[in-house]
Amino acid sequence: MERRAFLNIGGLALGGLLLPPFGRAIAAEELLKPADVKFKKLLADTALGAATQAGASYADVRIGRYLNQFIVTRDLNVENVTNTESAGVGVRVIANGAYGFAATNDMSPDGVAGAARQAVAIAKANAKLQPEPVRLAPTPGVGEVAWATPHTKDWRAVPIKDKAEMLIAANKAGMESGASFMQSLLFQVNQQKYFASTDGSYIDQDLHRLWCPFAATAVDKASGKFRTRNGLSTPVGMGYEYFDARKEDKVQAAGGVTTLYRKSYDLIEDARAAGKQAKAKLTAKSVEPGKYDLVLSPEHMWLTIHESVGHPTELDRVLGYEANYAGTSFVTLDKWESKKFKYGSDLVNIVADKTEPGSLGAVGYDDEGVKCKRWDIIKNGVLVNYQATRDQAHIIGEKESHGCSYADSWSSVQFQRMPNVSLQAGKKKLTPDELVKDVKKGIYIVGDGSFSIDQQRYNFQFGGQLFYEIKDGKITRQLEDVAYQANTQEFWNACTATCDERDWRMGGSFFDGKGQPSQVSIVSHGSSTTRFNGINVINTARKIG
Structure with a gap:
């Protein structure tokens, strides 16, 4: 009678969708x-x-x-x-x-x-x-x-x-x-x-x-x-x-x-x-591969945050307990212990938060009865913490759980699941249009698309829904066949600007998979429109070789 997952939409492949029974x-x-x-x-x-x-x-x-x-x-x-x-x-x-x-x-x-x-x-x-x-x-x-x-x-x-x-x-x-x-x-x-x-x-x-x-x-x-x-x-x-x-x-x-x-x-x-x-x-220009400054909307950023920050800072992945389902993590304990691992530029401040109103992960208490809270994961670009449950807290010297235990069903055992993980808004007043003004050669991306990331959550590729050329500080024509490639550390260190809180909003997933037997959880990720300089862009329609 019990189904452990709603369904795997797989990039929102809505054609041919059949809803399975759930209970x-x-x-x-x-x-x-x-x-x-x-x-x-x-x-x-x-x-x-x-x-x-x-x-x-x-x-x-x-x-x-x-x-x-x-x-x-x-x-x-x-x-x-x-x-x-x-x-x-x-x-x-x-x-x-x-x-x-x-x-x-x-x-x-x-x-x-x-x-x-x-x-x-x-x-x-x-x-x-x-x-x-x-x-x-x-x-x-x-x-x-x-x-x-x-x-x-x-x-x-x-x-x-x-x-x-x-x-x-x-x-x-x-x-x-x-x-x-x-x-x-x-x-x-x-x-x-x-x-x-x-x-x-x-x-x-x-x-x-x-x-x-x-x-x-x-x-x-x-x-x-x-x-x-x-x-x-x-x-x-x-x-x-x-x-x-x-x-x-x-x-x-x-x-x-x-x-x-x-x-x-x-x-x-x-x-x-x-x-x-x-x-x-249908008539948009196919992108020319090369290095671009990327301006990424929150509707796109949530997935990049999810894959390149959310999953690699799950402590069970870091420890190797979670390995078969989507791999472990490059963010090993020695990087945290050094207290100086530069995950990103000084502008990158990322928090875990299970209290954000309207978010998917917002609950009063997690599935271990721990009152939910907010804590820093990356502060001024430096890795400062992970995501830990009651039985993991002592491993990183914490006196209490972070309150991020979850089970997708009464019939599933609870274990560490990602809280809402979000990039904080910029402290200086900055709108998306102002952010674009000094971009000479760039691409503006709205919405999430297909993606790929390796088993250490390090090398990745992301697409999107809408792509627009930025030329000499202005958004011009629509583009197609865009995907960008980077590794997690170089990408986040290329962050040069993020808009203020007026632009901050959330995206998220209903179907975050993890564990064996697999479970799905729900999670939101917030950000403002953010700029990354000198990122490699490929043309997904061109044949290789």
Whole structure:
């Protein structure tokens, strides 16, 4: 009944998308039925008691109810509407110095007690092979507390008809402005997560998330050539009010090439621009390879931050614990211990933050019951910290966890996952247009595209959605077939300017993969428009050799 991942969109390959089941299909009205908190506490106490009696020195229990609604449209038709529910209990323990984990969808006292005893048995078996005992950083119990994603409009209460009509209206706008085909989706998530531990915490959280991706495809019927421009929306941790676009949230891209948004989103306006821009791609000039100064929008920067800073500063990757899924990290402990490793220029200040309002990673407490916070990873260009959970904190001399433990389901064990990792805005007043003024030969990139990065998170290549030539301080014509190449350290040390907080906004991912068995997590990354000098650009359409 449980699927460990929604789906792998793979660069938003919307054509041919089939939504797999995630839990059991349910009627839409079931989404609004609340789960009883007293019953969850009863189950939690039963699991904790059974684990302790079986020999656990520590235990935590996560009771989860995961509700999802997916709506898929193509052109002027609704292709699919799916409502799903997945519910169950996961129990993690430490016994004889080792972890054990077991899960069940039998949400009865006997069912959870059985899972707890099974987790202890697994821990005792693991202890025979474990050279050192697990060391958990202390975390005070918080008693009974509740936290919910701030929102004013619950997506579950919005009629499906209204949502489908919004998507179809966006498709129509894109087709009227130049797209031959349009596909749009709406992902809606509600996670009801109850955490309890032998530390004395009973934490009830109600989490809401949205994402509305689309693809506008323009076709030249004479040649068969086609080009696509994907949507520039941000996946968010908020309610359906995200689609109530506000004038104060509008941000004009450099050179006025398109309208962007901070904390709300006009789907119709973006779709209309996408249709026009997808058509323009058909006749855009193919880029000449060479060295360019790059001006990167936040809608593009989030992915570069994610791959070249977020993943390599995950402590389990650094230590080699995470290796098979997308590799380890070049940011080894000796670089941190030196206190002088220049990850980037002095302008590069990157923080981890699980409290940023509206972000995907914002929660009150992580999946170990640790209160979430903000901390520095790179300060004035120097590596100063990593991302660590309770059992990793002592390795880097931390007295407490960073609060970045996460499991994608009640049936998955929690482990270190990326918090929101963001580039801080520049301290000097600077707009995107002012940033462009002294660029002699450059390229302005908006939106994320395909990418590739090596197993150490060091050598990489990134594309995008929209590319514009910058010549003598002005944004001129649209370009195509652009990708830039660099290694992580040289790229971030080439950072020469970043716009101020007026331009700062987030992008993010609904499907950040890690672990074996694989899990997906959600994460946001913020930045302002940022400049990088002398970066190698290749033409992706030209044959090599």
